[in-house]
Amino acid sequence: MISLKVDLAGVEMENPTMLASGIMGETGGSLLAMAKGGAGALVTKSIGSVPRQGHKNPTLVELEFGYMNAMGLPNPGIEAFGEEMFEASKAGIPIVGSVFGSSAEEFASLARRMQEYGAEAVELNLSCPHAKGYGMEMGIDPDVVANIIREVKKAVVVPVFAKLTPNTHRLIDVAKAAEEAGADAIVAINTLKAMRIDVDARMPVLSNRYGGLSGPAVRGVGVRCVYELYEALKIPVIGVGGIEDWRSALEYMMAGAVAVQIGSGVGRVGPQVFGDVCSGISAYMADNGFRDITQLVGVAHD
């Protein structure tokens, strides 16, 4: 019997695939649809204190090997999101509440609300590259990150995941600071800050000018980051960036990820991507004599 079961910092998952934040996570119904696609856990859209429209269109550029987006953190606000969490809970799999704030106190109060709504863990968005005053602007400073984690840890009992940006040479410093401050897991990576210029319009396509690059185009960066984080940290790492089939998921797990998140793959492959990844991994394990998925975590290291 092959087991894909994963214990992620105390969150028990039937398989290691998770919906990444920002994709189909704004409504209860869309979260349920991703569960139906076979995800082992669901991360919500990043939710803030008040409703937010996000950036004006264009917010998306489609590329051959991925996407560039600058949604700008649209969300209905933490108050209204309770109804979505209630609906999503019918999926019967762990829901991870993603939140963003502009101060440690704001992160803490949002995390507390997510816990009240039934989130089995919270994920702190310390890495969005295209929203002024949020995300990456705070997430590249180890002291700021440590302070946020400490405040959130005081506010909740559920595990706290820190989602970090690759847009810094200090990723390891930030991750270590998060670990020392009490983070229960690190999520890496968020999108790479990027830009697309349309030569006919002679201007950046995204209304925000800057956006975040995702999809297979960034996978090599993500795998490298996870590999380095695995060597530097004791807490688990969750890998994300360009996963859309079982091979790319295993690549991250062999680099050291205990679980993987899929976002762009939902657009490029469809909601069934989670189930497809799991059946591919099971087949690989059967062919190669593995019984437990945890046997494969970090095997690419010496």
Next chain:
Amino acid sequence: MTERFMVTQAPVLIDSRTEEADGVVTLRFDWDAPASPGQFIMVWMPGVDEVPMSLSYLGDHKGITVKNVGEATKALTSLQVGDRIIVRGPYGRGYHVPKGKILAVGGGTGMASLLPAMERITATSVDTAIGARTEKELLFEERSKKTSSNVRVSTDDGSKGFHGNAVQLAKEMMSATKYDMVLGCGPEKMLFFLHKLCLENGIPCQMSLERYMKCGGGLCGSCAIDGKRVCREGPVFTGEELKDMKEFGRQRRDECGGRLRL
């Protein structure tokens, strides 16, 4: 291999502009991207906005039909021959063009999405019900007559044709003719009652829905209705799918993803 939607983005030159009705303009342009009836494109006017628009003409000389209802559509309807827009797509699942006797029911600008489907069927096998608030807003009556041998019109104020709405007209047409399929596009309240009518009469149907839409590419979830993406699993849904939707005819979402009653 993963299944991918092949999407192209291209600058196109507007080579014709037609005023179809009060505040409604059709823009045509050469663009050879493959498209099927009921699909939509994202139209970018650099410096203004990017919005989803149904294709009202397919083939290499495509078209969109725009009603001036807000900032972006005002800019679109102001475009002139020789102006450029940048389009991406086509996106979504359109109509499955069926065999048998069809009734097409379009309200408001709904005919824009329906006509490319009707034009794939022989004229004798499609009847048409076009609804408008008043005669001046009536859209595509002449074009419909070229592709449908029986075109009826309803106006809310009785200024032309049947005095009433498109669903009441469709009900009258259903009592005279046995249809194998109903295709509908228009305001959601109209579609809600049209769907109900089809269920009561046991006629399969397909309806094209609209939701506030950001990315258009199946990622962000802003256009989700009961967890289905209007931009990917839709915009056209079957009567069976609509039957299972709690939000159809009842709820839409604002720009922040908050719930609004329809």
